[in-house]
Amino acid sequence: MSSPTEQARRAVRNATVSRLLSWLAAAIGLGFVIAFLAQAGLFHALLPRQDVPPPPNVEPDRITAGISTVNGIDDGKQPYQVTARRGWQDGKTPNLVHLEDPVGEFRRASGARYTITGTTGLYDTEVKSLNLDGNVVLEQEGRFKARMDKAKIAVKQKTLTADTPVTAQFGSGTVDANGMQITDDGARILFLNGVKARFTAAEAKGDTNP
Amino acid sequence: QEADGQADGTAAADTTTGTKAKAKTAQPATPVDIVANEMEILDKEKKAIFRGAVDATKGTTKLRSDELVVTYADVKQPDGTTKTDATDLDAKGNVLIVTPKEKITGDWAKYDPQTEKLTVGGTNVRLVQGTTVLVGQELHADLKTGRTQMTGGRVKGSFLPK
Numbered sequence: 444m445s446s447p448t449e450q451a452r453r454a455v456r457n458a459t460v461s462r463l464l465s466w467l468a469a470a471i472g473l474g475f476v477i478a479f480l481a482q483a484g485l486f487h488a489l490l491p492r493q494d495v496p497p498p499p500n501v502e503p504d505r506i507t508a509g510i511s512t513v514n515g516i517d518d519g520k521q522p523y524q525v526t527a528r529r530g531w532q533d534g535k536t537p538n539l540v541h542l543e544d545p546v547g548e549f550r551r552a553s554g555a556r557y558t559i560t561g562t563t564g565l566y567d568t569e570v571k572s573l574n575l576d577g578n579v580v581l582e583q584e585g586r587f588k589a590r591m592d593k594a595k596i597a598v599k600q601k602t603l604t605a606d607t608p609v610t611a612q613f614g615s616g617t618v619d620a621n622g623m624q625i626t627d628d629g630a631r632i633l634f635l636n637g638v639k640a641r642f643t644a645a646e647a648k649g650d651t652n653p
Numbered sequence: 654q655e656a657d658g659q660a661d662g663t664a665a666a667d668t669t670t671g672t673k674a675k676a677k678t679a680q681p682a683t684p685v686d687i688v689a690n691e692m693e694i695l696d697k698e699k700k701a702i703f704r705g706a707v708d709a710t711k712g713t714t715k716l717r718s719d720e721l722v723v724t725y726a727d728v729k730q731p732d733g734t735t736k737t738d739a740t741d742l743d744a745k746g747n748v749l750i751v752t753p754k755e756k757i758t759g760d761w762a763k764y765d766p767q768t769e770k771l772t773v774g775g776t777n778v779r780l781v782q783g784t785t786v787l788v789g790q791e792l793h794a795d796l797k798t799g800r801t802q803m804t805g806g807r808v809k810g811s812f813l814p815k
């Protein structure tokens with residue numbers, strides 16, 4: 444049997460051990476609490492402010508296809524084609540396609556070919572319209588060439604409308620106007636809003652002035 | 654002092670000015686400048702229609718009207734290219750033609766650039782040349798020979814003797 448002093452010593456040791464254990468438990472508990480609070484972001488304000496990197500500039504989705512081409516048959520049963528160096532779908536309006544360096548090729552029932560080029564273009568796949576912007580040049584083989592800033596083309600109907608100044612070069616002269624409309628498969632060209640035309644007749648013999 | 658037309662209603666006021674016949678050498682064509690409110694090209698009909706305050710100038714000749722229809726044709730050039738050439742000019746409404754020598758007004762006018770023949774018509778066609786005034790219904794002028802003839806109905810002319 445153990446002597447009273449041993450018992451007392453054991454009791455003291457137990458007491459010390461239990462005190463240490465209780466301190467340890469308390470520390471662990473406190474640790475948990477602190478960890479929880481840190482997780483909850485409570486100490487966020489105490490931490491030094493780090494520069495929050497700006498959110499990445501997320502561009503709208505772009506469906507980019509290198510050379511973009513649109514082909515179709517117009518109301519006069521003639522093929523048309525619109526190609527562009529680069530084309531991408533509009534982020535908000537899916538039926539709009541933005542075009543870079545677009546080239547439109549159309550054909551009249553007579554077989555004569557039209558080409559129209561611009562710096563940028565917007566093609567509407569639903570209504571089949573092509574709006575060209577910047578250095579727009581319309582050319583019909585061997586007939587005339589017209590330059591304007593902007594042009595709206597209804598691709599199926601092959602009509603063109605320009606509300607900006609236009610200069611058209613024909614074989615026998617030049618027309619300057621402030622607007623132009625082409626209809627009837629290219630057979631009717633209407634120059635609007637003030638027209639200045641200069642024509643030089645073919646070489647005439649003995650052109651006598653009255 | 655007013656001189657009545659002849660019995661058959663036509664008066665030939667020969668205003669030949671005795672233009673000397675010029676040597677026919679190929680000269681560069683005189684350009685035609687036309688200003689208007691709008692212009693429409695009808696490819697199928699080979700017409701160019703100028704509408705609204707039309708003012709056409711060729712050399713020293715000026716034509717003004719409400720509307721001018723130019724009929725054209727494709728002309729093969731010596732160098733093989735094709736040029737369009739006016740074959741007929743048809744002016745309508747408030748027609749005024751001014752040349753260095755005369756001033757003509759009427760309701761309509763037709764001019765053939767190939768033959769250089771001009772016809773001006775209307776209820777009151779008027780030719781003023783210096784102090785000479787001729788009034789009638791239809792004026793025919795040959796711009797090559799300078800010969801002008803007023804026909805159609807009663808023709809009135811007033812001449813101021815020198």
